[in-house]
Amino acid sequence: MTVLKVGFQGVKGAYSEEALIQFFGDTVEPVTHKTFEDVCKALEDDTITYGVLPIENSSTGAITDVYDLLNKYDCYIVGESRVKVNHHLMGIPGSTIEDIKDVYSHPQGFEQSKDYLSGYNWKLIPYYNTAKSAEYVMNQNKKQIAAIASKKAAQIYGLHILANQINSNHQNTTRFVILGKNLTSDNTCNKISVVLSTPHKAGALYHVLKHFAENDINMLKIESRPVGHTPWxxxxxxxxxxxxxxxxxxxxxxxxxxxxxxxxxxxxxxKSN
Structure with missing residues (x-):
């Protein structure tokens, strides 16, 4: 029996892996990738069947790099998953808050924990993602560095939690999209995503959006991204x-x-609940 391979960005313990397991269960083979784009390339090259990428956080908004990749690569959204995000500050066993000088995490981890971090004069060092930050702290084995990551990452990499639930919004949730190579749809599908650009003239966007009102279609979200080769x-x-x-x-x-x-x-x- 062939096991389904599903790609995500990061290492074991990443929130993306949690979203993957939540959507597919534990019968698939999770495949780690260094970057968001690496997941898309693997999907394009058929080394994975599906990919899982974060697209939006309830506290900090859109993950713009992923929006750009959806337009760049020949892939489709086939599902979505929402994961409650709880960030924790962690260090090697034996370390204390007083030891910490440098903190590693994904920029979103810093942004979502900024109220807590404002109380300390630590150097914040952006890293690939939260779980990768935990892995790095474990490998460095130094008391003066810490990571912001999930409780699962602390367990996997043998780190000690120095402060629990440091994210500012305790309803903090990240929405993930499930990507496949083929456009699929059945009677249970109730959400559609598109990307478009309009002529650069007055009323152009209105002429597109009016079709929602005229057909009584409920628009859930609109996000803009610059067209790279055409300013404004x-x-x-x-x-x-x-x-x-x-x-x-x-x-x-x-x-x-x-x-x-x-x-x-x-x-x-x-649509995920």
Missing amino acids: EYYFYIDFEGNMNDTIIKDALAHMSKDCHHFKLLGNYK
Whole structure:
């Protein structure tokens, strides 16, 4: 029996791995990658069947690098998963808060814990991700360095938790997208994601968005990203409710694409609870 390979960015203990297990269960083979783009490349090269990437945090907003990759690579969103994020400060056994001089974590980990960190004069050093930061602290084996990561990462890498739940928002949640090579849809799919750009003229975006109101379609989110080769023009990433097999949705998508310079259907999938 062939085991499904699913890629994520980071190392064991990453929140992305938690999202992966939450969505697929523990019967798949998690495959670690160094960067978000490495996950997309592995999917493109067929070395994994699915990829899991974080796309949005409830405290700090969009993870813009991932939005850009969705437009760059020929992949589709086939599902989503939400993970409650609790950050902890951790060091090697025997270390104390008073020992700490440098703290390693992903920039989002620092941003989500900024209220706690403002009380200390530590040097904050951005690193690949939270779990990788925990692994680094374990390998360095120095009392003066610490990491911000999950409790699971502390357990995996044998670190001692110096401060619990240091994130400012205790409802802190990250949304992850599940990526596949093929566009899939069934009757349970109730969320659609697209990316588009419009002509650089007055009313252009309105002519696209009016199709939501005219067809009574509920828009869930809109996010803008710059078009790299054209200053002051933007890609718009839009999430909305619907199933692409519905006639109204099909017609709306067709009309929207005609009003755009660039239009890409990113996926139709089941919204996570």
